[in-house]
Amino acid sequence: MKFKHLSILSLFVILFSVCTSETAETVLDDDNDGIANSIDNCPDVANPNQEDTNNNGVGDVCEIITNNKIPCENGFAGVYPCDNYDLLLHISLEDLDLSASNPLNIEGNDSWGWTDPITNNEYAIIGLNNGVAFVDITDTDNPVHIGNLQTRTVNSLWRDIKVYNNHAFIVSEANNHGMQVLDLTKLRDTNNSPRFFTADAEFTDFGNAHNIVINEDSGYAYAVGTNLSGGGPIFINIQNPKSPVLEGGFFEGGYSHDAQVVNYNGPDLDYAGKEILIGSNGERFGINEVVIADVTDKKNPKKVSNISYTKQGYTHQGWFTEDQRYFIVGDELDEYDGNVSNTRILIFDLLDLDNPKLLSEYFGPTTAIDHNGYVKENTFYLANYRAGVRMHDISNIANGTMLETGFFDTYPDNDEPEFNGAWNVYPFFKSGKIVVSDIEKGLFIIKKK
Numbered sequence: 001m002k003f004k005h006l007s008i009l010s011l012f013v014i015l016f017s018v019c020t021s022e023t024a025e026t027v028l029d030d031d032n033d034g035i036a037n038s039i040d041n042c043p044d045v046a047n048p049n050q051e052d053t054n055n056n057g058v059g060d061v062c063e064i065i066t067n068n069k070i071p072c073e074n075g076f077a078g079v080y081p082c083d084n085y086d087l088l089l090h091i092s093l094e095d096l097d098l099s100a101s102n103p104l105n106i107e108g109n110d111s112w113g114w115t116d117p118i119t120n121n122e123y124a125i126i127g128l129n130n131g132v133a134f135v136d137i138t139d140t141d142n143p144v145h146i147g148n149l150q151t152r153t154v155n156s157l158w159r160d161i162k163v164y165n166n167h168a169f170i171v172s173e174a175n176n177h178g179m180q181v182l183d184l185t186k187l188r189d190t191n192n193s194p195r196f197f198t199a200d201a202e203f204t205d206f207g208n209a210h211n212i213v214i215n216e217d218s219g220y221a222y223a224v225g226t227n228l229s230g231g232g233p234i235f236i237n238i239q240n241p242k243s244p245v246l247e248g249g250f251f252e253g254g255y256s257h258d259a260q261v262v263n264y265n266g267p268d269l270d271y272a273g274k275e276i277l278i279g280s281n282g283e284r285f286g287i288n289e290v291v292i293a294d295v296t297d298k299k300n301p302k303k304v305s306n307i308s309y310t311k312q313g314y315t316h317q318g319w320f321t322e323d324q325r326y327f328i329v330g331d332e333l334d335e336y337d338g339n340v341s342n343t344r345i346l347i348f349d350l351l352d353l354d355n356p357k358l359l360s361e362y363f364g365p366t367t368a369i370d371h372n373g374y375v376k377e378n379t380f381y382l383a384n385y386r387a388g389v390r391m392h393d394i395s396n397i398a399n400g401t402m403l404e405t406g407f408f409d410t411y412p413d414n415d416e417p418e419f420n421g422a423w424n425v426y427p428f429f430k431s432g433k434i435v436v437s438d439i440e441k442g443l444f445i446i447k448k449k
Contacts, residue, residue, distance in 0.1 A: 030043055030044060031043060031044055031046045031047075032046060033046035033048040035048060035050065041057055041059040042058065042061055042062035045059070045062045046061075047059045047062075066141045066142060068088060068089045068140055068141050068143075069086060069087065069088050069089075069141070070087040071087075071449070072084065072085055072086050072087070072449060077408070080408060080409055080410060081407075081409040081412055082406075082407065082408045082409065083407050084391075084405065084406030084448060084449050085389075085391070085406050085407070085408045085434075085447065085448055085449065086446060086447055086448075087408070087444065087445075087446055088137075088140040088445040088446060089137060089140040089141075089143055089443070089444070090442070090444050090445075091135065091143065091442050092441065092442045093106040093107070093108055093128065093440070093441070093442040094106065095145070096108075096126065096128060096133040096148075096443060097128060097130070097133075097148075098133075098147070098148045098194055098195075098196060099130050099131070099150070106129065107128065107129045107157055107439055108126060108127065108128060108129075108437045108438055108439050108441075108442055108443075109127040109128070109129065109157060109158060109159050109160075109423050109424070109437065109439065110127040110159055110160045110161055110423060110437060111125060111126045111127065111161070111423070111424045111425075111426050112161045112163055112168070112435075113125060113163070113429055113435050114163050114184050114187075115429065115430070116185070116187070116188065118188075119188065121138040122136070122137050122138050122429050122431060122433060123135065123136055123146070123184070123187055124137050124426075124435045124443055124445065125161050125163070125168060126435070126442070126443050127161055127170075127437065128148075128159070129151075129155045129156060129159070130151055130155045131148050131149050131150040131151045131159075132148060132149045132159065132161060132168070132170055132182075133147075133148045133443075134146045134148070134149075134187055135443065136187065136190075137433060137435075137445050140433070140445050145193060145194040146187045146190060146194060147187075147193055147194045147195040147196060147197050148196055148197065149168075149170070149180060149182055149196070149197045149199060150196060151172060151174055152172075152174070152177045152178060152180055152199070152202060153175055153176050154175060154177075155174065156174035157173070158173035158210060159173075160172070160209075160210070160212050162213065162221070163184070163214070164214045164221070164238055164241065165216075165219070166183065166184050166185055166241075167183055167200070167238075167241035167242070168181070168182045169212055169221055169241075171208075171209035171210075171211065171223055172208065172209070173208045173209070173210055173225075175207060175208060176204070176207045177207065177208055177209075178203050178204040178205070178206060178207065179203040179204075179206075179209070179212065179223065179236070180199040180201075180202055180203075181199060181200050181201035181202070181203065181238075181242060182197055182199055182200055183200045183241075200241075200242050201242045201243065203236065203244040205234075205236075205246045206223060206226040206227060206228050206234060207227045208226065208227050209223040209225055209226040209227075210224060210225025210226075210231075210257060211223075211258045211259075212224070213233070213258070213261055213277075214238070214261075215262060215263065215275065217263040218261075218263060219237065219238055220238065220247075220261070220298075221238045221244070222234065222235060222236070222261055222295075223236060224256040224257065224259050224279070228249065229249060229251045230251055230254060231254070231255035231256060232249055232250050232251035232252070232256055232279075233249060233250050233259055233279065233295075234246065234249035235247045235248045235249055235250075235298045247299075248299055248301070249301075250293050250301040252301075252303045253279055253281055253291035253303060253306065254281055254283070254287070254291075255281060255282075255283060256279035256280070256281050256291070257279075257280050257281065257282040257314070257315065257316055257317070258280045258316065258317040258372075259277055259278060259279040260277075260318065260319055261275060261276065261278075261295065262275070262276055262324065263275055263276075264276040264324060265324060266320075266323065266324030266350065266353075267323075267324070267350075267351050268350070268352055268353045268354075270353070271294065271304075271353055274294050274296045275294070275295050275296045276292065276294060276295070276304075276353070277292070277293045277294075278290060278291070278292050278293075278318065278327060279291045279292075279293070280315045280318050280329060282315040282316055282332070283314070284314060284333075287308065288309075288312040288313070288314060288315040288331070289306045289308040289309075289315060290306065290308075290318065290329060290348060290356065291303065291305075292305045292350075292353055304353050304354060305353060305354050305356055307356040307357070307358065309331075309358050311334055311339040311344075312331065312334065313331050313332065313333030313334035313335070313337045313339055314331060314332045314333040315329065315331055316329075316330050316331060316332035316370075316371070317371070317372050318330065318348075318373070319373055319375050319380075320375065321375055321394065321397060322375060324350070325349070325351060325398075326347055326348065326349060326397050326398075327347075327356075328346070328347055328373060328375065328380055328394070328397075329345070329346040329347075329348060330344075330346070330371065330372075330373055330382070331346065332369060332370065335367060335368070335369045335370070335417040336369055336417045336418075341363075341367065342363045342365065342366060343363065343364030343365075343367070343368055343369070343370050343387065343390075344361055344370070345361070345362040345363075345364070345370060345373070345380075345382070345402065346361055346362075347359045347360045347361070347362065347397060347400060347402070360400030360401070362392075362402045364384070364387070364390060365404065366384070366386075366415035367415055367416060367417050368384050368385050368386045368416070368417060369384070369385045369417045369418070369419065370382055370383075370384055370385070371384065371385055371422070371423060371424070372423070372424045372425065373425075374425065374426075374427055374428075375394070376427045376428060378394055378395040379392065379393065379405070379427070380402060381425045381427040381434070382425070383422040383423055383424050383425045383436070383437075384422060385411070385417075385418070385419060385420060385421045385422060385423075386411040386413075386414060386415050386416055386417075386420050386421040387409060387411070387415045387422075388407055388408050388409030388411060388421060388422050388436075389407060389408050389410070389422050389434070389436050390404055390406075390407045391404065391405050391406045391407065391448075392404050393405045406448065408436065408446045409421075410422050410436060410444055411438070411441075419439070420439055421438055421439060421440070422436055422437070422438055422439075423437050423438065424436070424437045425437075431447075432447050432448060433445050433446075433447055434446045434447060
C-alpha cells in the first residue's frame, strides 16, 4: 500500500480501524460457543457442533419445529377413533376453499393423488363442491396448499378426479361441466400460492358425468354416468392429454355408476391382453349388477357377461385384486335401505369372465354405508362414510374371507348408515401416506404405524 501522501496520524487511524474491525468480527460470539456470530447458524443459543438436520441454515437447537402428527394411542388420534393408523395432517374445508362463498356451504367429495416424477413430491388432490384443491403433502409438517381449479360451470356435491401422464382429469354432475384437464407440473411453482389455476383443456362432448375412469396402460379415459345414451361408459382417447378425442362408447350394459378398466392379464386366458371394463351398474329402482365388457376395439365393444346378487340397494363401485382374479364390490344403499344390518362387501370370483360367480359376502363391524374401495397389494382400503376408512387383509380372499386390520374414523359421532364422513381414500403413494377426503371435515393424511 502507498501511504506517502498521508500524515502519520492518518495512517495510525486507518491501521487501528482495520485491526479493530477484524478483531470484532472474529471474537463476537454472543452465545459463547466458540462460533463467531457471523457464521453461527444459531447465534443466540450455544451449539458448538452446528447441527442442522434439514440443512436449511438454521441450527436444530433454535429452530421452531412444526409437528402435525397425532399418533394413534389407546384407540384415539386426538378426537378421532383409530386402530393402527396415525394422523399425519388434517386440513379443513375452510382452509382449502379459495372462493368467496360462504364457508358453511363448502363440502368435500372425491380425492386422488399425484407423485411428481421429477421431484418425487407427493400431492393430494381433493374435490370440493366448487372445484378442486391441490396440496403438496411431501412434508406433512409443512404442507403447501398450491391452489385450486374452480368448477367449470356451477357447484355440485359430485366431482371425480383421476390422473394420467401428469395431468388431472376432472368431471362433475354439474350441468354442462364436461371434463377439465389440468397439467399437474404447474404445481411445481409455489409462487403466489395458494392461487387459482386455469384448465389446460376443456372437453365438452358430454355435459355432466358422475365419474371418470382411466386405464393408464392404454391412455383411455372412460366417463360414466354421463348424460349421453343412458349413462353407459364413453371412450375418450387422452394419449395427448390436452387434446382429448371421443372414440365411442358402450351402452349395452345400461347406466354405469363407476367402473375399472384394465389391460387384462388375469386367469382367463381367453381374454389375455384385452382391454376389459368392469362396470358397477347401479339403478335406484331397477337392475343392479356387475357388467363385464371387452372394450379393446373402441368401435365395436362387446358385452362379456353380467352378474347380480340378492338384497340389492345400489351397485356402487368395485376394484380388482392385483392378480385380477377377484372383484370386490360395494353396494351403497343396502345398509341405508335396511336390506342388511352391517356394512356389506361382495366378493366376486372372475376365474371365468364369461361366467362370474359371487364367492362370498363380508360384513363389517359397523352399520355404516360403504362407498369407494381400492386394493393395494394384499390390503383393501374402504371409505366407509361415518365409520371412516377401514383397512382389510385380503391375503386369504380365495377362501372368501377378509379381515379388518385397522381403521381411522373421521366421523367420531357415530357409525349410523347416513351420508356423512369419509367419501374417498387414495392409498397408492409409495411413501405409505394415505389420502382421505371427508365430506364435512376436508383432507386427512394418515399412515400405518
